[in-house]
Amino acid sequence: xxxxxxxxxxxxxxxxxxxxxxxxxxxxxxxxxxxxxxxxxxxxxxxxxxxxxxxxxxxxxxxxxxxxxxxxxxxxxxxxxxxxxxxxxxxxxxxxxxxxxxxxxxxxxxxxxxxxxxxxxxxxxxxxxxxxxxxxxxxxxxxxxxxxxxxxxxxxxxxxxxxxxxxxxxxxxxxxxxxxxxxxxxxxxxxxxxxxxxxxxxxxxxxxxxxxxxxxxxxxxxxxxxxxxxxxxxxxxxxxxxxxxxxxxxxxxxxxxxxxxxxxxxxxxxxxxxxxxxxxxxxxxxxxxxxxxxxxxxxxxxxxxx
Amino acid sequence: xxxxxxxxxxxxxxxxxxxxxxxxxxxxxxxxxxxxxxxxxxxxxxxxxxxxxxxxxxxxxxxxxxxxxxxxxxxxxxxxxxxxxxxxxxxxxxxxxxxxxxxxxxxxxxxxxxxxxxxxxxxxxxxxxxxxxxxxxxxxxxxxxxxxxxxxxxxxxxxxxxxxxxxxxxxxxxxxxxxxxxxxxxxxxxxxxxxxxxxxxxxxxxxxxxxxxxxxxxxxxxxxxxxxxxxxxxxxxxxxxxxxxxxxxxxxxxxxxxxxxx
Numbered sequence: 215x216x217x218x219x220x221x222x223x224x225x226x227x228x229x230x231x232x233x234x235x236x237x238x239x240x241x242x243x244x245x246x247x248x249x250x251x252x253x254x255x256x257x258x259x260x261x262x263x264x265x266x267x268x269x270x271x272x273x274x275x276x277x278x279x280x281x282x283x284x285x286x287x288x289x290x291x292x293x294x295x296x297x298x299x300x301x302x303x304x305x306x307x308x309x310x311x312x313x314x315x316x317x318x319x320x321x322x323x324x325x326x327x328x329x330x331x332x333x334x335x336x337x338x339x340x341x342x343x344x345x346x347x348x349x350x351x352x353x354x355x356x357x358x359x360x361x362x363x364x365x366x367x368x369x370x371x372x373x374x375x376x377x378x379x380x381x382x383x384x385x386x387x388x389x390x391x392x393x394x395x396x397x398x399x400x401x402x403x404x405x406x407x408x409x410x411x412x413x414x415x416x417x418x419x420x421x422x423x424x425x426x427x428x429x430x431x432x433x434x435x436x437x438x439x440x441x442x443x444x445x446x447x448x449x450x451x452x453x454x455x456x457x458x459x460x461x462x463x464x465x466x467x468x469x470x471x472x473x474x475x476x477x478x479x480x481x482x483x484x485x486x487x488x489x490x491x492x493x494x495x496x497x498x499x500x501x502x503x504x505x506x507x508x509x510x511x512x513x514x515x516x517x518x519x520x
Numbered sequence: 521x522x523x524x525x526x527x528x529x530x531x532x533x534x535x536x537x538x539x540x541x542x543x544x545x546x547x548x549x550x551x552x553x554x555x556x557x558x559x560x561x562x563x564x565x566x567x568x569x570x571x572x573x574x575x576x577x578x579x580x581x582x583x584x585x586x587x588x589x590x591x592x593x594x595x596x597x598x599x600x601x602x603x604x605x606x607x608x609x610x611x612x613x614x615x616x617x618x619x620x621x622x623x624x625x626x627x628x629x630x631x632x633x634x635x636x637x638x639x640x641x642x643x644x645x646x647x648x649x650x651x652x653x654x655x656x657x658x659x660x661x662x663x664x665x666x667x668x669x670x671x672x673x674x675x676x677x678x679x680x681x682x683x684x685x686x687x688x689x690x691x692x693x694x695x696x697x698x699x700x701x702x703x704x705x706x707x708x709x710x711x712x713x714x715x716x717x718x719x720x721x722x723x724x725x726x727x728x729x730x731x732x733x734x735x736x737x738x739x740x741x742x743x744x745x746x747x748x749x750x751x752x753x754x755x756x757x758x759x760x761x762x763x764x765x766x767x768x769x770x771x772x773x774x775x776x777x778x779x780x781x782x
Contacts, residue, residue: 237698244699245651248664248666410613412591413607413613416591416678418631419626427629510617513658515659515660
């Protein structure tokens with residue numbers, strides 16, 4: 215092995231030959247050339263024009279059409295379609311009476327607590343289904359089947375088992391949201407590139423360490439999509455439960471408000487409730503899930519700026 | 521995986537080899553029964569030695585590397601390595617949810633390096649691959665060559681005795697590959713690491729290795745071996761490199777031709 219001596223000599227002193235220096239310069243040049251320059255965040259003006267203006271225009275259009283239906287006497291019966299100003303009056307009244315935030319908070323607090331429970335149950339369940347073959351074969355199909363079962367179907371049995379109380383609401387939320395969260399995690403885990411698992415294994419990340427350091431972070435985008443859907447299902451289930459199972463002890467949430475509007479034949483109250491339900495759903499998505507999702511995708515270079 | 525250490529007379533541990541592959545065969549289940557991919561391979565990698573495994577497609581060179589890495593078990597034969605080998609892939613396999621520095625720190629963490637030391641060690645390794653200042657960079661912000669250098673730093677973070685490389689530069693352009701050959705040779709000489717490097721590129725094999733092992737295809741067998749005594753640092757365009765490459769290519773062509781005639 216003639217080359218061994220050369221190697222041993224060279225290891226003692228830093229490699230400083232003309233070729234090496236040459237290559238280092240070449241390398242620095244390549245690095246500089248191939249590093250993409252990053253454009254900064256778009257200004258407020260651009261964000262306003264591209265992101266905020268379009269939905270405002272859409273809302274304005276709906277209001278114009280709505281008002282036109284009333285003004286041009288297409289719909290004359292206010293018990294069928296109240297005017298925008300009637301509904302606005304309802305909002306103002308509820309605000310002045312101090313009940314508006316109460317309605318919203320009753321439902322939102324229930325929804326969020328139920329969602330957190332669903333998160334705590336759905337996450338380990340999803341991991342088990344994704345990672346343990348027997349569990350997947352046993353309950354995987356049931357779990358995805360449950361997603362297509364409307365959660366309203368759970369309201370009658372939940373009332374019979376638990377009575378008219380908050381636990382019954384939480385039970386319905388759980389049954390609606392847990393399958394979504396678990397399924398989201400399962401598909402997230404299934405989409406983890408096998409290369410990451412192999413790389414992790416050669417580094418010693420196996421078993422629980424592999425799950426924690428490799429599988430969970432790699433599955434995060436799918437998991438987040440599951441959480442987003444899980445929240446939508448939580449909110450829908452809760453509204454179904456509140457509409458069907460109203461009781462004076464439960465306090466008035468948005469579902470009860472809708473039901474109260476129906477029994478009082480007050481179409482403007484019904485509209486108010488529907489708008490608030492929609493508003494909360496959109497607000498939670500825009501304030502929590504969308505930023506979270508965008509942050510995860512952007513940090514991984516998966517978000518293409520259009 | 522057993523660590524084979526021999527005790528010398530004075531009690532000091534003397535490592536005989538970084539990896540020993542003894543009569544290893546591997547077959548996979550195919551449509552027409554089990555298919556032999558590797559047939560009775562015997563190969564030693566000495567401590568500090570740089571060996572390239574060369575072969576055409578289907579010679580099972582990646583399969584062999586997976587066996588040495590412990591990602592798969594041989595059908596017959598025995599493989600021993602001195603500790604857990606580090607493995608580098610053709611794709612960088614860096615985790616996109618971590619920065620370049622944190623990718624290296626994860627390898628350190630999994631090896632049990634104390635938290636307080638990880639950051640400094642990661643910075644050192646980045647400096648070793650000439651990527652000082654890339655600690656906070658996300659994977660997608662790096663070029664292909666830079667990604668492979670971070671992957672190399674991560675593999676080095678495992679502090680293994682042997683580094684397995686599965687065509688790590690195959691997806692890079694020629695100039696970047698040249699630069700990385702240079703980096704790899706420099707780091708190998710600085711660290712005294714053993715390297716088992718798989719490639720289908722004859723010139724790359726000659727440029728890098730102390731020993732080139734040619735595998736035949738279907739099933740993979742050791743067909744020929746060359747010791748490369750051209751002094752480092754070499755360049756891929758060196759006349760001596762070219763000369764040996766011609767000889768090896770001729771042999772490789774012969775191996776491939778055999779598959780055309782039944």
